[in-house]
Amino acid sequence: MLSILPPRSTSAERARSHNRRLVLGHVHATGEIGRAELSRACGLTIQAVSNIIAELEQEGLIRETGRRSTGRGLPATLYGINPGGACALGVEVRPDALLAALLDLNGGAIFTTRRALNDAHPTAVTQELRALREELKSAHPDVVSRLLGAGVVMPGPFGATGLSGTASDLPGWQETDARQVFAEALGVPIDLDNDANAAAMAERVKGVAQGLNDYAYLYFGTGVGLGLVSGGRRVAGAFGNAGEIGHLRVQTPDGSRALEELASRLSLQHRLAGRGHGTINFDRLSALDAAGDAILEEWIATAASALGQAVHVIENLFDPETVILGGALPERIVDRLISRVPLPDGSVSNRPDRVRARLLRGDCGRLTATLGAAALILDRAFSPQLGALD
Structure with a gap:
């Protein structure tokens, strides 16, 4: 390696x-x-x-x-x-799937895969990771021998070694040293982070954030996360939990609710399931959007209102160049959300000299967090660490 x-x-x-x-x-x-x-x-x-x-x-x-x-x-x-001189592996663990991407030094995708998970507990995920390692060694032996490491992303929040006791999206991981599990299964150094931070880095390597040093990324996963980049470096916090914006309370006609209760992919799935729709996946969401589904329309209106309040907080706290929206939602739905978000006038971002829109859709698509996991490794390879000379 x-x-x-x-x-x-x-x-x-x-x-x-x-x-x-x-x-x-x-x-x-x-x-x-x-x-x-x-x-x-x-x-x-x-x-x-x-x-x-x-x-x-x-x-x-x-x-x-x-x-x-x-x-x-x-x-x-x-x-x-030299793009082929080294590579980085990105792994994303979701409640229902394990996704992986191998990127060259320029961020080009060498390999991507999606493995369905019936069980996302550590033992089952470890088995899939070992199978993934063998598949990579067999299919890309020359490239894998030059692997820099693996970025692994999961929905947070995190404790010192992995998911915290309050995390509920991946049951069974709360008392597990996630870093050790992934390092042993993959046999390479691990960079563990949440999915929103990884998505933000993916856009910096290959998306709409290329050339930007200060921006925010609202990530639609199981919940809603926020990836923050300041001075070209991601903002992680003491335990990697900076940007857990899904817990932000927003106002509705019926009182205050958590942002992720109103604007996450899971909230959309629950709304659709409660009105007679069956299993909802990415392609099914695209079909419902194309058909002008009334329930989806209701969700977009509700989510856009909640996101407007979140954007107000993000802009005034962090003064970003732009706020990017993306993740596990079809691009057309993200575009429609952006068009409906009420941008507050009382924001430091409401300036006449802006050179880009306050809200942008990400370019990396549904694999953005997976690609971003590998981008975490590339970013570390190309960026001097401030504490390296201490």
């Missing part, structure tokens, strides 16, 4: 690891860049940059992409990311 990520044991080694990530991150961000530009951007000497480039090139993480003439002297050699 390739090693970009593990912590170093001495100050010099930590500084070296930090500088490698710094250089790799700039190469990734620019597409292609020369040594002199890297030296200026990273604040490193030309010799230090040359040494790091030689290492990264030998390891297959970057490659020469061409030459650029500056008008005097020899043309500068340009370097870019």
